Amino acid sequence: xxxxxxxxxxxxxxxxxxxxxxxxxxxxxxxxxxxxxxxxxxxxxxxxxxxxxxxxxxxxxxxxxxxxxxxxxxxxxxxxxxxxxxxxxxxxxxxxxxxxxxxxxxxxxxxxxxxxxxxxxxxxxxxxxxxxxxxxxxxxxxxxxxxxxxxxxxxxxxxxxxxxxxxxxxxxxxxxxxxxxxxxxxxxxxxxxxxxxxxxxxxxxxxxxxxxxxxxxxxxxxxxxxxxxxxxxxxxxxxxxxxxxxxxxxxxxxxxxxxxxxxxxxxxxxxxxxxxxxxxxxxxxxxxxxxxxxxxxxxxxxxxxxxxxxxxxxxxxxxxxxxxxxxxxxxxxxxxxxxxxxxxxxxxxxxxxxxxxxxxxxxxxxxxxxxxxxxxxxxxxxxxxxxxxxxxxxxxxxxxxxxxxxxxxxxxxxxxxxxxxxxxxxxxx
Amino acid sequence: xxxxxxxxxxxxxxxxxxxxxxxxxxxxxxxxxxxxxxxxxxxxxxxxxxxxxxxxxxxxxxxxxxxxxxxxxxxxxxxxxxxxxxxxxxxxxxxxxxxxxxxxxxxxxxxxxxxxxxxxxxxxxxxxxxxxxxxxxxxxxxxxxxxxxxxxxxxxxxxxxxxxxxxxxxxxxxxxxxxxxxxxxxxxxxxxxxxxxxxxxxxxxxxxxxxxxxxxxxxxxxxxxxxxxxxxxxxxxxxxxxxxxxxxxxxxxxxxxxxxxxxxxxxxxxxxxxxxxxxxxxxxxxxxxxxxxxxxxxxxxxxxxxxxxxxxxxxxxxxxxxxxxxxxxxxxxxxxxxxxxxxxxxxxxxxxxxxxxxxxxxxxxxxxxxxxxxxxxxxxxxxxxxxxxxxxxxxxxxxxxxxxxxxxxxxxxxxxxxxxxxxxxxxxx
Numbered sequence: 001x002x003x004x005x006x007x008x009x010x011x012x013x014x015x016x017x018x019x020x021x022x023x024x025x026x027x028x029x030x031x032x033x034x035x036x037x038x039x040x041x042x043x044x045x046x047x048x049x050x051x052x053x054x055x056x057x058x059x060x061x062x063x064x065x066x067x068x069x070x071x072x073x074x075x076x077x078x079x080x081x082x083x084x085x086x087x088x089x090x091x092x093x094x095x096x097x098x099x100x101x102x103x104x105x106x107x108x109x110x111x112x113x114x115x116x117x118x119x120x121x122x123x124x125x126x127x128x129x130x131x132x133x134x135x136x137x138x139x140x141x142x143x144x145x146x147x148x149x150x151x152x153x154x155x156x157x158x159x160x161x162x163x164x165x166x167x168x169x170x171x172x173x174x175x176x177x178x179x180x181x182x183x184x185x186x187x188x189x190x191x192x193x194x195x196x197x198x199x200x201x202x203x204x205x206x207x208x209x210x211x212x213x214x215x216x217x218x219x220x221x222x223x224x225x226x227x228x229x230x231x232x233x234x235x236x237x238x239x240x241x242x243x244x245x246x247x248x249x250x251x252x253x254x255x256x257x258x259x260x261x262x263x264x265x266x267x268x269x270x271x272x273x274x275x276x277x278x279x280x281x282x283x284x285x286x287x288x289x290x291x292x293x294x295x296x297x298x299x300x301x302x303x304x305x306x307x308x309x310x311x312x313x314x315x316x317x318x319x320x321x322x323x324x325x326x327x328x329x330x331x332x333x334x335x336x337x338x339x340x341x342x343x344x345x346x347x348x349x350x351x352x353x354x355x356x357x358x359x360x361x362x363x364x365x366x367x368x369x370x371x372x373x374x375x376x377x378x379x380x381x382x383x384x385x386x387x388x389x390x391x392x393x394x395x396x397x398x399x400x401x402x403x404x405x406x407x408x409x410x411x412x413x414x415x416x417x418x419x420x421x422x423x424x425x426x427x428x429x
Numbered sequence: 430x431x432x433x434x435x436x437x438x439x440x441x442x443x444x445x446x447x448x449x450x451x452x453x454x455x456x457x458x459x460x461x462x463x464x465x466x467x468x469x470x471x472x473x474x475x476x477x478x479x480x481x482x483x484x485x486x487x488x489x490x491x492x493x494x495x496x497x498x499x500x501x502x503x504x505x506x507x508x509x510x511x512x513x514x515x516x517x518x519x520x521x522x523x524x525x526x527x528x529x530x531x532x533x534x535x536x537x538x539x540x541x542x543x544x545x546x547x548x549x550x551x552x553x554x555x556x557x558x559x560x561x562x563x564x565x566x567x568x569x570x571x572x573x574x575x576x577x578x579x580x581x582x583x584x585x586x587x588x589x590x591x592x593x594x595x596x597x598x599x600x601x602x603x604x605x606x607x608x609x610x611x612x613x614x615x616x617x618x619x620x621x622x623x624x625x626x627x628x629x630x631x632x633x634x635x636x637x638x639x640x641x642x643x644x645x646x647x648x649x650x651x652x653x654x655x656x657x658x659x660x661x662x663x664x665x666x667x668x669x670x671x672x673x674x675x676x677x678x679x680x681x682x683x684x685x686x687x688x689x690x691x692x693x694x695x696x697x698x699x700x701x702x703x704x705x706x707x708x709x710x711x712x713x714x715x716x717x718x719x720x721x722x723x724x725x726x727x728x729x730x731x732x733x734x735x736x737x738x739x740x741x742x743x744x745x746x747x748x749x750x751x752x753x754x755x756x757x758x759x760x761x762x763x764x765x766x767x768x769x770x771x772x773x774x775x776x777x778x779x780x781x782x783x784x785x786x787x788x789x790x791x792x793x794x795x796x797x798x799x800x801x802x803x804x805x806x807x808x809x810x811x812x813x814x815x816x817x818x819x820x821x822x823x824x825x826x827x828x829x830x831x832x833x834x835x836x837x838x839x840x841x842x843x844x845x846x847x848x849x850x851x852x853x854x855x856x857x858x
Contacts, residue, residue, distance in 0.1 A: 076834075078830070078834045079834055079835070079838055081830075081831065081834075082830070082831035082832075082834040082835045082838075083835075085828070085831045086831065086835065092533075093533070093541055093816075096531045096533060096543070097543070102525045104521075104522070104525060110788075111761070111775075112522055112788060112789050112790060114525070114526070114790075115764060115767075115773075117768055117769075119801070119802055120768070120801070130840055133839050134835070134838065134839065135835055135839065166838050166839075202801045202802040203802050217649075217650070220646075220649070221646070221657050221799070223802065224799075224802040224803065228650050243850075245850055245853070246847070246850045246851060249843070249846050249847040249850040250847045252843040252846075252847070253841070253843045253844045253846075253847040255843070256841060256842070256843040256844070257841075283843075283846070287842060287843050288840070288842045289840070289841075289842065289843065293843065331819065332540070332819060335544060335817065338544070338815065339546055339549070340546075341815050342815065342816075343815065343816045343817070343818075344544075344815055344816065344817035344818075345817075345818060345819075346540075346817060346818065346819035347819050347820070348822075348851065349819075349820045349821060349822050349824070349825040349851055350818050350819055350820050350825075351825070351847045351848045351850070351851060352847065353832055353836055353841075353844035353845070353847050353848050354818070354820060354825060354828065354832060354848060355816075355818060356832075356835075356836075356844060357828075357831065357832045357835045357836065358828045358831050358832055358835070359539075359541060359818045359820070359828075360541050360818075361541060361543075361816035361817075361818060362816065366813075370650070370653075371813070371815070372548070372549070372631045372813075373548055373631040373632050373652065373653040373813055374653065374813055375813045375814035375815075376814060376815075376816050378814065380809070380814075384795075384800070384801075384802055384803055384804045385804035385805060385807065386767065386770050386771065386772065386773055386800070386804075386805075387522075387771075387772045387773065387784075387790035387791065387805050388764065388772070388773035388774075388775060388790075389772075389773075389774060389775065389779050389783070389784060389788045389789075389790060390760065390761060390774075390775035390776050390778075390779055391776075391778045391779050391783060391788070392778060393777075393778050395778070396778040396779075396780070396783060399514070399783065399786075399787045399788075401507070401510075401511070402510065402511035402514045402515065402786065402787050403511075403782055403783060403785075403786045403787055405505075405507045405508055405510075405511040406508075406511045406512075406515065406563070406564055406785075406786045406787070407782055407785075407786070409508055409511075409563065409595050410562050410563065410564065410595075411559055411717070411718070412682070412685060412686075412718075412782075413685070413716060413717045413718065414678070414681040414682045414684070414685040414712075414716050414718065414722065415682045415685070415782035415785060416782070417678050417681075417682075417712070418675070418678040418679045418681070418682040418780045418781065418782050419780045419782050419783060421672075421674055421675045421678040421780070422675060422777065422778055422780060424674070
């Protein structure tokens with residue numbers, strides 16, 4: 001792995017060079033056409049695109065609930081146990097995210113509050129092929145269930161040999177409402193606008209390739225979307241007390257996801273840097289996904305040596321990684337030093353894959369530096385808020401002058417008159 | 430006003446016809462060019478665009494804090510009082526939105542939690558000319574302050590006679606960090622990418638014309654944005670007990686905002702419908718913004734008569750209005766019937782403009798049916814969440830099998846090995 005030994009200022013510039021841009025005008029155009037065709041032609045367009053892109057001719061689009069039951073029955077007992085354990089912990093964690101609104105009735109004649117309402121219908125995109133992750137289905141669907149969403153509509157690209165049983169079993173465990181075998185930009189269009197078979201949703205969540213991501217961005221506004229996710233990332237902060245073999249294994253666990261994944265170690269120890277770099281090369285050799293991980297390590301990953309722990313945190317906050325491991329002694333003390341990260345793994349035993357599967361927090365996390373302004377997927381993504389007020393006549397009278405002053409300052413006479421109309425004919429008006 | 434007397438099913442279709450699409454490919458292209466130029470040329474591009482679009486030649490871009498002080502000194506005592514009252518109530522309400530994260534330490538050896546962190550720097554767009562609303566500055570900046578945002582960077586188009594004193598005074602009252610006189614798509618580009626003068630922000634909020642809205646959509650992902658706001662809307666649910674004059678005044682208070690604003694009354698009373706329609710025509714005659722309100726009323730607004738109160742709510746939830754007035758007896762009882770609305774005004778004295786200015790809840794609200802999945806602007810828009818976990822070796826060991834089972838099912842061998850590396854050399858591994 002490349003090791004940098006630069007100043008903090010210089011290193012911040014280098015970090016910026018590793019940032020990738022993903023806009024592709026040709027894809028934008030193609031996706032816009034797909035969306036328009038699905039919008040106007042509905043199911044017919046969906047079937048023709050699936051034939052063209054996924055080489056599958058479909059009769060019906062829906063996968064029946066008995067097919068989900070059957071898939072669940074046929075997976076191994078170990079996988080059943082693992083899915084159930086993950087489900088249990090995800091629910092336990094995400095219930096802590098539930099919000100309940102509030103009401104304020106402290107002032108005479110005034111009630112003001114906020115009401116929390118679940119979204120009615122949500123779409124969940126699940127990629128096909130090797131990127132079809134059962135764990136991701138749980139991570140997306142369970143927070144929606146906890147929020148109280150009525151219907152979760154899952155879509156996933158059709159496969160020649162049928163959709164993977166582990167995916168269908170996870171859909172069953174997560175309790176999704178219906179599964180349709182459609183994929184790509186056409187599936188996003190169907191969820192956003194509805195077709196004869198696919199019900200229109202209020203929000204679309206879930207990962208996908210560049211076509212899916214572009215389509216999500218294009219339908220944003222028509223429906224809500226979770227985020228435009230980039231390749232996976234891990235950042236590790238470690239000092240000389242850390243175990244080089246374990247750090248290398250953790251770096252590789254993200255590198256194996258995608259050639260564009262990035263794995264970053266920031267340390268104050270030259271010895272550790274050298275040891276981890278050597279370990280990464282060594283462990284890489286025996287990985288089944290070596291071809292992918294190798295590119296990610298060579299082109300997108302690095303080790304940076306900083307002078308102090310304080311500088312290590314400053315640089316890492318600038319990176320704003322999706323996953324952040326803190327492999328320092330007494331790691332909890334550094335929680336306040338972390339400003340930008342999706343999910344934090346404290347100490348030697350919080351290896352990143354623990355968070356991917358069973359720890360409980362969500363594994364759908366902000367990537368590409370967006371942890372500076374985005375949160376993990378959560379129950380809060382599946383609710384919305386509505387404010388409400390009720391005023392007595394006397395309470396309104398007290399605010400009358402301020403309202404009419406502001407309205408007339410802004411040139412909005414009808415605003416002033418609307419409030420004044422409540423006092424027409426009163427003596428004291 | 431147009432009065433419909435149709436079935437619920439028919440009426441839902443009619444509502445859809447009133448929905449507007451706002452994509453304009455020519456503007457998209459123009460905005461993309463502006464963004465690219467600001468990104469590469471910085472301040473120089475900003476100054477040249479301001480000369481071209483706003484016809485103002487600028488030396489410096491910043492409006493000094495002493496200019497804000499001066500503006501505040503020069504506004505009327507009534508306006509000072511009104512701004513201070515609004516500030517007081519907005520703060521009181523929005524403090525109830527503060528979130529604090531959580532920690533769960535119930536299970537042996539396991540700590541899991543969520544940390545809430547304010548965004549570091551936020552940009553606030555304030556339109557120029559007649560759409561420059563002091564109240565909107567308070568509504569956008571105060572929730573950011575309460576969230577704990579370090580810096581609020583306000584931008585507003587330069588004016589030949591200088592930016593309106595009420596706007597600068599509101600910036601002072603709201604406590605924004607710095608004000609720059611730039612506007613349009615170029616201002617959004619500057620906030621998203623930074624220039625020599627303008628610091629790059631993490632999120633951009635605030636209303637604007639189609640160029641501003643398009644630019645916000647294009648930089649989304651690079652930074653966060655609040656929402657792509659459409660024209661203002663009011664929906665009113667009323668029965669025969671309501672006052673036609675007051676309802677008409679409230680409908681007009683939204684119609685005066687924009688020719689594309691919409692004002693919708695849904696009632697079960699033909700008598701009320703006729704009376705409100707007549708009152709709207711009458712009150713319209715004497716409005717200073719008659720030319721605007723008239724178009725909104727004629728082209729975008731209507732009254733719908735439904736058979737029952739239940740149908741009235743069903744149709745209104747389909748509209749999902751930005752502002753919803755419930756002018757029914759004992760209105761609080763209907764809170765649970767409201768699924769989709771930005772802000773709700775209960776009863777005779779909760780006239781909509783009360784909420785625009787001083788009641789406390791935010792007046793930046795989801796428009797165009799997006800209340801189906803969006804919330805009012807709030808403190809939650811200026812924070813982000815980070816999950817964290819810490820596990821003991823024993824706690825990790827208990828989850829080991831589930832993790833490796835899921836990892837290998839998903840074909841992610843390096844994930845399994847990363848966790849197993851923690852037990853290398855142990856007897857019981």
